[in-house]
Amino acid sequence: MTPAPSTILACRLNGRAHQALVADNLLLLDYLRDALGLTGTKRGCDGGECGACTVLIDSRPRLACLTRARECAGHHVETIEGLAAGGRMSRLQRAFHERLGAQCGYCTPGMVMAAEALLRRDPNPDEAAIRTALAGNICRCTGYVKIIEAVRDAAQPAP
Numbered sequence: 781m782t783p784a785p786s787t788i789l790a791c792r793l794n795g796r797a798h799q800a801l802v803a804d805n806l807l808l809l810d811y812l813r814d815a816l817g818l819t820g821t822k823r824g825c826d827g828g829e830c831g832a833c834t835v836l837i838d839s840r841p842r843l844a845c846l847t848r849a850r851e852c853a854g855h856h857v858e859t860i861e862g863l864a865a866g867g868r869m870s871r872l873q874r875a876f877h878e879r880l881g882a883q884c885g886y887c888t889p890g891m892v893m894a895a896e897a898l899l900r901r902d903p904n905p906d907e908a909a910i911r912t913a914l915a916g917n918i919c920r921c922t923g924y925v926k927i928i929e930a931v932r933d934a935a936q937p938a939p
């Protein structure tokens with residue numbers, strides 16, 4: 781059988797240089813979860829509808845289920861695993877924890893990454909901006925109020 785065409789993927793992944801040979805048709809979601817063991821990025825709908833697979837590429841939210849791994853060449857890919865520095869939760873992650881923004885937690889990595897992208901481009905967003913930024917992320921548990929409160933908490937300047 782002829783092997784699938786492959787490409788050398790050279791990028792940054794969670795702040796570190798990363799290089800690998802990847803099949804041209806390999807989805808970023810499959811690459812992260814199955815090849816690299818970065819299972820924080822979740823598979824929900826697998827069709828661009830739920831936001832569970834949201835990662836950052838050059839600080840912008842992208843759906844890993846709709847992105848081929850090879851498209852990341854030359855870019856910086858960040859997953860939820862990259863947000864906690866030295867094993868310590870980021871301010872945003874802690875806000876989700878303290879505000880009970882996660883219940884079953886399945887949507888949480890995607891929510892956090894979408895919110896992280898927002899806070900990088902707008903450090904103090906109002907509620908409307910938060911709702912807009914998270915509009916593509918579906919949660920079946922929380923009713924969204926706690927999630928929005930968590931992002932607002934993280935947006936406020938540290939005391």
Ligand code: FES
Pocket residue numbers: 822823824825826827828829830831832833834843844845846
């Ligand atoms: S798994 Fe990617 S949007 Fe649902």
Ligand code: FES
Pocket residue numbers: 881882883884885886887888918919920921922
């Ligand atoms: S916390 Fe369960 S889907 Fe959002």
